[in-house]
Amino acid sequence: MSAGTCTICGQHRGWRGRTGACLPCLRPPAVAAAAAVEPDQPTGRELRDEGSAAALAASDTVLGWKDRANAALVQLAKAGQPFTADDLVAAVGVPPHHNALGGLFLHASRRKVIRKTGEYRQGTRRAQHARAVPVWSGVPS
Numbered sequence: 001m002s003a004g005t006c007t008i009c010g011q012h013r014g015w016r017g018r019t020g021a022c023l024p025c026l027r028p029p030a031v032a033a034a035a036a037v038e039p040d041q042p043t044g045r046e047l048r049d050e051g052s053a054a055a056l057a058a059s060d061t062v063l064g065w066k067d068r069a070n071a072a073l074v075q076l077a078k079a080g081q082p083f084t085a086d087d088l089v090a091a092v093g094v095p096p097h098h099n100a101l102g103g104l105f106l107h108a109s110r111r112k113v114i115r116k117t118g119e120y121r122q123g124t125r126r127a128q129h130a131r132a133v134p135v136w137s138g139v140p141s
Helices: 029-035 044-060 063-080 085-092 100-110
Strands: 112-121 132-139
Touching: 029 044, 029 063, 029 100, 029 112, 044 100, 063 132, 100 112
Parallel strands: none
Antiparallel strands: 112 132
């Protein structure tokens, strides 16, 4: 190999550093694969929607949690008072899957049953570690 060629592939591709290897040869295969954009791969939003739908569907198999939670969420929305996910959990209990609650709120907001008010409150459940939780309200019909 002559000076200016990659020490790994032998091509002149702008080698860098002390190793004399070109950047494509130095890049780990996993990074190179992640850098390639696959047009048929789902987007982050599509993956989120699939995951929340799956968690919500799985939660329905455990004593009908989804149906009870959906009914309670509609009641909270119709009451006319702002509420958080903590209020729903107080009414129907902790969901069987940790993503089911988010899926329920996501689907209800898409159906225009509820909307975020823009306010946040401190979470009251221990598992939340006092994080900020969004405040929701019902959407007038």
